[in-house]
Amino acid sequence: MPRTIAIGDVHGCADEFEELLNALELDPDDRVVQLGDLVNRGPSSHGVLELVREYKIESIIGNHELRLLRAKHEGRKDLLKDYDKTTIKELSEEDWDYLDTMPKFEYGPTRDVVMVHGGFVPGQPWQSQDVDTITSIQVVDKKGNPAKRSDAPNANPWADTWVGEPFVIYGHTPRPNVLERPGSIGIDTGCVYGGHLTAYVVEDKSLVQVRARKAYAHSKRLPDPV
Numbered sequence: 001m002p003r004t005i006a007i008g009d010v011h012g013c014a015d016e017f018e019e020l021l022n023a024l025e026l027d028p029d030d031r032v033v034q035l036g037d038l039v040n041r042g043p044s045s046h047g048v049l050e051l052v053r054e055y056k057i058e059s060i061i062g063n064h065e066l067r068l069l070r071a072k073h074e075g076r077k078d079l080l081k082d083y084d085k086t087t088i089k090e091l092s093e094e095d096w097d098y099l100d101t102m103p104k105f106e107y108g109p110t111r112d113v114v115m116v117h118g119g120f121v122p123g124q125p126w127q128s129q130d131v132d133t134i135t136s137i138q139v140v141d142k143k144g145n146p147a148k149r150s151d152a153p154n155a156n157p158w159a160d161t162w163v164g165e166p167f168v169i170y171g172h173t174p175r176p177n178v179l180e181r182p183g184s185i186g187i188d189t190g191c192v193y194g195g196h197l198t199a200y201v202v203e204d205k206s207l208v209q210v211r212a213r214k215a216y217a218h219s220k221r222l223p224d225p226v
């Protein structure tokens with residue numbers, strides 16, 4: 001039976017991405033959806049974009065792609081961070097064309113599953129939430145607003161109060177392990193920080209992981225591996 005496979009944040013980790021794609025032993029009918037943040041921080045954003053084309057992978061837009069596209073299409077160079085500028089030097093026209101195809105989310109009615117980069121604000125219709133919110137939400141603050149974990153350190157993950165449906169598969173918030181809740185699973189396991197790159201198979205809920213070869217970037221929240 002063909003599989004639907006979600007892959008978490010790659011962030012330029014082309015070697016680990018290729019290793020994971022090989023480990024999945026893909027059939028031509030399998031559908032692979034990467035959950036956004038293909039680029040930045042890691043060693044080869046261009047290499048990752050070559051792989052998504054070679055393996056015919058679909059990708060949901062992440063906050064990093066959103067910022068790069070805004071800078072390009074809306075002339076918002078003021079938004080760019082240093083690692084964006086490094087990435088821009090690497091990107092080919094084909095790479096930019098791929099970034100332009102990345103949708104806000106992917107909904108599969110058969111299993112009532114939605115794949116999105118960051119998540120959704122619980123208690124509000126999910127389909128109409130704006131792209132900034134759904135690519136950047138990590139926690140819900142005291143007022144019920146979406147926030148970054150670093151801005152609201154005591155707030156709970158949005159997934160803690162998300163009851164589904166639909167079931168949400170997301171990335172964006174790196175953690176040492178996947179975060180499973182009844183209505184969601186978060187699969188950003190911080191590959192670029194020296195963690196793992198994780199794939200989640202929708203049909204049988206199995207995980208396939210590869211370990212990062214090294215920590216390419218540092219996070220206060222994720223200790224480097226031993």
Ligand SMILES: [Mn+2]
Nearest residue numbers: 037062063172
């Ligand atoms: Mn992200």
